[in-house]
Amino acid sequence: MDLRFNLALAEGYKSNSQIARVLTEGWVKQNSYCPSCGEKPLNDYENNRPVADFHCLKCSEEFELKSKAGKFSNTITDGAYNSMIQRITSETNPNFFFLTYDKNLTVNNFLIIPKQFFTPDIIIKRKPLSETAKRAGWIGCNIDISKVSELGKIFLINNSKIINPENVQTAFNKTIFLRNKSxxxxxxxxxxxxxxxxxxxxxxxxxxxxxxxxxxxxxxxxxxxxxxxxxxxxxxxxxxxxxxxxxxxxxxxxx
CATH class of the missing domain: 1.10.10.10 (Winged helix-like DNA-binding domain superfamily/Winged helix DNA-binding domain)
Incomplete structure (x- = not known):
């Protein structure tokens, strides 16, 4: 697993957000594996798919990627609050990858929170945008992973250290039983x-x-x-x- 981004993937892009998306998604596709069954590589969906970014052809697990530059934190910014609540309480919610990288464009943390650990309690509603904003009244949300059980925070890379994939799979599958619960x-x-x-x-x-x-x-x-x-x-x-x-x-x- 190469912790460095493939900078060639960003050639031709000018927007910082687009560059970040291309580099992080490209890294996952080239380096990651399915935490459930170990299959490699993961397959990406077409852009802007509303449910997930990646899926495993072998076991059909789906994954959405959230990434940020800088240090790992307990709060991750997400999209619309109502949409997020609808997703995590549906039968089609994906697992979530969280990735952080440093100024040298090197991955330092990469973890997965299995979908069974997503509950409305960890989704924090943000204040509506002001009346002068382009999307006045829009309400976003943050994901507070400090409220997630430690069993639900499974690192594939922790502080630049690559975790044994067998340990990752064991941890991922240990709590699958929660999916069958109301x-x-x-x-x-x-x-x-x-x-x-x-x-x-x-x-x-x-x-x-x-x-x-x-x-x-x-x-x-x-x-x-x-x-x-x-x-x-x-x-x-x-x-x-x-x-x-x-x-x-x-x-x-x-x-």
């Missing part, structure tokens, strides 16, 4: 995952996770049996190998 069920599981990750210890007990009861009640006001729901989700995550049950109400994070 929005409500998936929301509960992701909420519990985030609670678990907020606990600083590798091993934790029911009292640790019960401490999030009030927070979970705020997110799920119609549920009057929060502790029962917590135990149910812990059992499911245990069965899926995300956590281990050590007996007597104690659990261990599986790294």
């Amino acid at each position: 929005q409500e069920s998936k929301g509960w599981l992701l909420d519990i995952l985030n609670c678990i990750e907020s606990i600083p210890k590798t091993e934790f007990n029911l009292a640790d996770i019960y401490s999030f009861e009030d927070k979970l009640k705020q997110k799920h006001p119609n549920n009057n049996f929060i502790k029962d729901k917590i135990r149910q989700q812990l059992q499911y995550l245990r069965d899926k190998g995300i956590i281990e049950f050590n007996g007597r109400g104690t659990y261990k994070k599986v790294i």
Whole structure:
């Protein structure tokens, strides 16, 4: 995997945004692979396709690319808020690649967030454009990946270090089970995952996770049996190998 952009791809382009798009999309096509099955190369769609930028011919996974110059951050600027919400709650939402590159036009971070981790909670509505703007009233959004479980942030390249593709595939497929869940069920599981990750210890007990009861009640006001729901989700995550049950109400994070 060559971390440098192929500058020849940008010949003839003058717009900085077009140059950035051509270089980053060209890099993904020439260097990346499918995080689900390992197939290489990924295939690109025609420009301006509304759903995705790339797809895998072997397993049919789809991917959209977001890229930026500079340091990796938790906030990624995206397009129209309503369109984004419609996409991530549909059955055709893609996985998202996030790529950052430095001033030497070299990739320093490249990660994927599988589509099952996209929920309305991580999409932040921006203020409408002013009345004097060309698109007055238009509302954009940001993607706040700080709200995404660590299981959903899978690096292919991390601080210029290339991650073993086998490890990437294992991590990508570990949470595929979430795709078969309803929005409500998936929301509960992701909420519990985030609670678990907020606990600083590798091993934790029911009292640790019960401490999030009030927070979970705020997110799920119609549920009057929060502790029962917590135990149910812990059992499911245990069965899926995300956590281990050590007996007597104690659990261990599986790294």
